[in-house]
Amino acid sequence: GPKWGKYMQCGQHHLMVNADGTFKSHPAFSNADAETRKTLCLTRYDLEEWRDFYFICRGKPAMPFNNVLKPMLDIINCMPLDQFQCSENKDEQRIVDGNWMLHAGNYMDMLHIKEGIHTGEGGLEGALLMDSYVTEFFTDKPYYNQFMTLQWAYAKNPDDGFDPKFLPERFRDPSHPERRVFALWFFQFPNITWNFYPWGLSVNIYMPIPEDVNHTEFFWFHYVLDRKKYSERNTRWLSQLVDTEDTDAISLVNRTLRGHARPWQRSIFGEEKERGPHWFHRMVYKTMFLPNFF
Numbered sequence: 001g002p003k004w005g006k007y008m009q010c011g012q013h014h015l016m017v018n019a020d021g022t023f024k025s026h027p028a029f030s031n032a033d034a035e036t037r038k039t040l041c042l043t044r045y046d047l048e049e050w051r052d053f054y055f056i057c058r059g060k061p062a063m064p065f066n067n068v069l070k071p072m073l074d075i076i077n078c079m080p081l082d083q084f085q086c087s088e089n090k091d092e093q094r095i096v097d098g099n100w101m102l103h104a105g106n107y108m109d110m111l112h113i114k115e116g117i118h119t120g121e122g123g124l125e126g127a128l129l130m131d132s133y134v135t136e137f138f139t140d141k142p143y144y145n146q147f148m149t150l151q152w153a154y155a156k157n158p159d160d161g162f163d164p165k166f167l168p169e170r171f172r173d174p175s176h177p178e179r180r181v182f183a184l185w186f187f188q189f190p191n192i193t194w195n196f197y198p199w200g201l202s203v204n205i206y207m208p209i210p211e212d213v214n215h216t217e218f219f220w221f222h223y224v225l226d227r228k229k230y231s232e233r234n235t236r237w238l239s240q241l242v243d244t245e246d247t248d249a250i251s252l253v254n255r256t257l258r259g260h261a262r263p264w265q266r267s268i269f270g271e272e273k274e275r276g277p278h279w280f281h282r283m284v285y286k287t288m289f290l291p292n293f294f
Helices: 034-039 065-075 100-107 143-147 227-231 239-258 275-289
Strands: 007-009 016-018 023-025 046-050 053-057 085-087 093-097 134-136 148-154 181-188 192-197 200-209 212-224
Touching (some): 065 143, 065 148, 065 181, 093 239, 100 181, 100 212, 148 275, 212 227, 212 239
Antiparallel strands (some): 046 053, 134 148, 181 192, 192 200, 200 212
16 A cells, blocks of 8 residues: 655555655656656545535536535525534444445335335334425426435424424425424435434435445444434434335345346336436436436
8 A cells, every 4th residue: 555644655666646646756767757747646536525524526527516515505504514413323334235226216215105114103104294295306406406306294293393493484384384394305416315304414325335236335424413302313213213124125125136037127117206216217327328418
């Protein structure tokens, strides 16, 4: 590996570069001309920071970084983000079954809450007013907003919802002023979720594993606003239960796909209730196969 200090040096061929990545020396290029020196510089990547997170662009940025998070930041601008504190989570990094796209598609799937794996009074379905469940795509907004979605619903028990002062006016129901939003589930394409609850923020990152399409490196970070509510996240907001149900279900799906003769065969999506997974599949297709999409 490289040696770090005022300079960086490769331990294999002893390429040495300055702290900013520019070429300094190499045993095979003792008299390197300007063009060679330029070629031997380290590649520069655009780096941006938001809170505790660093974002690297491997290529030319398609848009200013501030635009990437703008749909979410416009909605949470009343939340005291400076008061959110990172809390240790025993499951914050692990390997789980299933390709990262299975996890992302599952996240965008509203139907499996009511009809599938989160059903019953003790499950997520029982904690939500499912008739209020909304998936927003920001399609009437600028181009860059295509990369983020929002899912939300009212809590069955108003005490499990947000204090209205933390959310814009549009999340209040004039016909039922007692209703409170249970959570804001933001998906940032391709593989990050920002999940805001009355207790704070849960961040999921679905990281592909090179040359292993059957597993995902799963990161799960917690940022706490209200310590008391955070201690109740598993009983009131069902954090651990939903995680277990999701990962178990994806493990079964992954096992089925591995044994299927043609797992790539196309199917169809329900026009209304499967809009979320359809959006995700379309985004994967657009970013991979439409050269003029960006």
